[in-house]
Amino acid sequence: MSQGPLPTRRPRLQPVEDALLALNPDALIVTDPLTRIVHWNAGAEAVFGHREQDALERPLVELLFPGDRAREVERALPGTRGCAADSRLEAVALRADGSLIHVDFVTRAFQGTGPGHVLWVGRDVTQPRLTQAARHLEARYGELLESTPDGMLLVGETGHIVLANGNAERMFGYDPGELQGVPVDALVPHRVREVHVGRRAGYVNQPRVRAMGGGAELLGRRKSGEEFPVEVSLSPLRTDDGLVVISAVRDVSDRLNATRRFRALLEAAPDAIVITDSQGRIVLANSQTDSLFGYSREELIGQKVEVLLPDRLRGTHVAHREGYAAYPKFRAMGAGLELFARHRDGREFPVEVSLSPISTKEGMLTSAAIRDITERKAVQRRLEEQNLELARASEAKTNFLAGMSHELRTPLNAIIGFTGTLLMRLPGPLTDEQEKQLKTVQWAGHHLLALINDLLDLTRIESGETHVDLAPVDGSEAALEAGTQVRSQAEEKGLELELDLPETPVVIRSERRALTQVLMNLLANAVKYTETGRVRLRLRRVDDTVRFEVQDTGIGIRREDRQRLFKAFSRLERGNEKRPGTGLGLYLSGRLAALLGGRIDVHSRVGVGSTFTLVLPGA
Amino acid sequence: MSEMARILLVEDNPTNLELMRYLLTHHGHHVESAQNGEDGVRLARQLRPDIVLCDLRMPYLDGYGLLKRVRADRGLDEVVVIAVTAYSMPDDRKRVAAAGFDGHLTKPIAPESVVGQVEGFIAAGRRNGSG
Numbered sequence: 049m050s051q052g053p054l055p056t057r058r059p060r061l062q063p064v065e066d067a068l069l070a071l072n073p074d075a076l077i078v079t080d081p082l083t084r085i086v087h088w089n090a091g092a093e094a095v096f097g098h099r100e101q102d103a104l105e106r107p108l109v110e111l112l113f114p115g116d117r118a119r120e121v122e123r124a125l126p127g128t129r130g131c132a133a134d135s136r137l138e139a140v141a142l143r144a145d146g147s148l149i150h151v152d153f154v155t156r157a158f159q160g161t162g163p164g165h166v167l168w169v170g171r172d173v174t175q176p177r178l179t180q181a182a183r184h185l186e187a188r189y190g191e192l193l194e195s196t197p198d199g200m201l202l203v204g205e206t207g208h209i210v211l212a213n214g215n216a217e218r219m220f221g222y223d224p225g226e227l228q229g230v231p232v233d234a235l236v237p238h239r240v241r242e243v244h245v246g247r248r249a250g251y252v253n254q255p256r257v258r259a260m261g262g263g264a265e266l267l268g269r270r271k272s273g274e275e276f277p278v279e280v281s282l283s284p285l286r287t288d289d290g291l292v293v294i295s296a297v298r299d300v301s302d303r304l305n306a307t308r309r310f311r312a313l314l315e316a317a318p319d320a321i322v323i324t325d326s327q328g329r330i331v332l333a334n335s336q337t338d339s340l341f342g343y344s345r346e347e348l349i350g351q352k353v354e355v356l357l358p359d360r361l362r363g364t365h366v367a368h369r370e371g372y373a374a375y376p377k378f379r380a381m382g383a384g385l386e387l388f389a390r391h392r393d394g395r396e397f398p399v400e401v402s403l404s405p406i407s408t409k410e411g412m413l414t415s416a417a418i419r420d421i422t423e424r425k426a427v428q429r430r431l432e433e434q435n436l437e438l439a440r441a442s443e444a445k446t447n448f449l450a451g452m453s454h455e456l457r458t459p460l461n462a463i464i465g466f467t468g469t470l471l472m473r474l475p476g477p478l479t480d481e482q483e484k485q486l487k488t489v490q491w492a493g494h495h496l497l498a499l500i501n502d503l504l505d506l507t508r509i510e511s512g513e514t515h516v517d518l519a520p521v522d523g524s525e526a527a528l529e530a531g532t533q534v535r536s537q538a539e540e541k542g543l544e545l546e547l548d549l550p551e552t553p554v555v556i557r558s559e560r561r562a563l564t565q566v567l568m569n570l571l572a573n574a575v576k577y578t579e580t581g582r583v584r585l586r587l588r589r590v591d592d593t594v595r596f597e598v599q600d601t602g603i604g605i606r607r608e609d610r611q612r613l614f615k616a617f618s619r620l621e622r623g624n625e626k627r628p629g630t631g632l633g634l635y636l637s638g639r640l641a642a643l644l645g646g647r648i649d650v651h652s653r654v655g656v657g658s659t660f661t662l663v664l665p666g667a
Numbered sequence: 668m669s670e671m672a673r674i675l676l677v678e679d680n681p682t683n684l685e686l687m688r689y690l691l692t693h694h695g696h697h698v699e700s701a702q703n704g705e706d707g708v709r710l711a712r713q714l715r716p717d718i719v720l721c722d723l724r725m726p727y728l729d730g731y732g733l734l735k736r737v738r739a740d741r742g743l744d745e746v747v748v749i750a751v752t753a754y755s756m757p758d759d760r761k762r763v764a765a766a767g768f769d770g771h772l773t774k775p776i777a778p779e780s781v782v783g784q785v786e787g788f789i790a791a792g793r794r795n796g797s798g
């Protein structure tokens with residue numbers, strides 16, 4: 049207040065009149081011809097919240113009707129041009145605390161008490177207006193409001209809720225009807241209330257439709273004080289009761305939670321994840337992307353995804369990307385998609401990428417998980433080098449073994465050869481004892497030879513050097529050949545060797561030499577462990593397999609020994625007789641059978657005999 | 668076969684050579700020998716034997732080299748060349764088959780049957796004529 053009160057301008061009133069003015073619950077205000085407030089009673093203070101000393105000398109319109117409302121009120125101002133008639137004015141006024149109220153003014157101009165003084169008698173009619181408006185709106189829109197899935201709040205010009213539907217009441221935790229007349233600010237958190245009041249005033253001054261989710265992230269406040277994320281859409285509705293703002297409120301806790309979970313998921317992923325839209329623009333990236341590529345997320349969002357590629361690959365990538373967009377499908381990592389990526393500093397590094405399409409309301413997005421495989425490539429290279437080294441070592445070993453084998457055979461040639469000439473009595477006659485001892489030497493020589501041969505075979509199989517070239521083979525012929533090889537051994541022991549072969553050829557895809565070797569091993573074993581009776585090789589087709597069954601009437605194999613049968617050097621102690629053999633025969637046969645795509649099954653009964661069956665694919 | 672044959676043994680190991688010579692001469696064949704491929708080729712040209720039994724691994728000139736030289740010599744067209752091999756290297760078998768020997772004997776030899784095998788090779792003659 050720049051100046052003190054001006055008693056000369058104030059009408060001189062009787063004490064009774066003073067009391068009347070002071071006790072009147074209505075706002076009694078007097079303005080001068082410049083509509084400055086010269087009188088302000090206690091009622092005015094109660095209605096508008098301004099104290100007398102704050103109100104005096106202020107232009108009334110500026111104080112109570114700031115902004116755009118002023119003009120409307122000024123138009124309705126009474127009697128400044130000599131009209132002495134009373135007039136009524138109903139308007140929305142601003143209180144000192146920022147809230148809005150409906151005020152019903154009766155005005156009268158007094159020419160006599162000075163030029164252009166006006167008496168304003170005002171009354172807060174907010175509640176009756178709201179009730180009235182609520183009645184009207186409910187009658188008109190009630191059913192419609194109840195049938196919408198959102199919470200609906202109809203808010204009057206004063207910011208009070210005129211009408212709320214059941215969804216809104218439940219959402220905010222109020223009883224039916226309880227929201228009516230409540231300032232809508234009660235539904236926002238306290239800390240943002242002032243901002244909201246300002247925004248609301250702004251909106252009421254310039255009402256327009258605003259879609260949900262179009263604004264900032266909003267929070268609602270339940271009656272319990274709990275806050276929750278909401279989306280609000282506003283639309284103005286002009287009614288006989290004034291401007292009403294229709295607010296549709298949606299609780300988006302679930303959606304935000306989902307979004308938050310999605311982001312958490314992105315962040316938890318070990319790979320850099322970049323989500324692009326249909327034009328290849330990056331719409332989302334996790335923090336792993338930042339560290340992998342050296343960009344901050346803000347820099348990446350909105351960029352074409354090609355920014356992450358070396359220049360030379362960008363052109364082709366656009367084509368790839370468009371091709372993918374045309375036929376989007378999940379593509380796993382390592383599915384033939386190895387790329388080079390480019391760090392912000394220009395450094396290139398190898399990556400593996402998996403793609404998956406995400407269908408959204410905003411269109412088809414593509415999620416790309418990008419993994420730096422620099423380390424893996426290095427490991428791979430090291431492994432390849434090591435493999436090469438191993439291959440060289442293996443070759444050296446093979447050569448060494450071949451050389452050893454040759455060196456071992458040379459003296460064996462002499463041992464077996466000259467024992468043979470002696471036993472053939474080429475140099476002269478032998479005593480029984482000489483013959484017996486020479487035969488022992490001969491047996492030992494053969495045994496040693498077998499060992500060397502088996503070891504060499506084994507080495508080749510173990511080092512992967514034995515390749516079988518599968519070709520059509522007549523199983524009967526292989527069986528006959530193997531049978532011929534062991535016939536003399538069988539006859540020497542007085543065993544019957546029976547070949548039970550079908551009339552027609554049994555053609556399978558196999559390798560003749562390997563097949564014959566396995567059959568020979570099985571037959572030789574059968575002969576070796578059978579003292580009386582027969583050894584029988586039966587060939588037949590069973591379902592889609594071909595089975596070579598080598599059956600003997602030998603000593604049989606105990607159940608507990610069977611697992612050991614196919615292990616290297618695991619000769620079973622069967623009886624006390626010394627039997628020739630290296631302990632490698634069945635092991636080699638098993639490996640060869642596997643190379644041929646088959647296996648060897650064993651059935652045996654101690655004292656009755658054994659059946660070793662080579663099962664091969666029949667095609 | 669009782670007819671005497673002229674046989675050239677090419678073998679660097681004296682014991683193996685001795686064994687083979689003993690067996691073959693015992694059966695009445697005429698045996699000459701060389702201890703490496705070079706000498707073997709020279710003797711073959713000189714003697715024109717019925718058959719050459721030749722070790723594969725030898726110094727100076729190995730069995731394959733000997734075969735090549737003998738085959739290149741039109742004067743030795745009728746000579747049967749047999750490899751005596753221990754099949755010690757993984758691809759020996761294929762190599763022997765591909766090289767063009769007229770046959771092969773496996774070491775260690777079987778003293779009971781080796782002479783019969785050699786006589787069989789002589790009787791069969793060159794496997795593919797002079798081609």
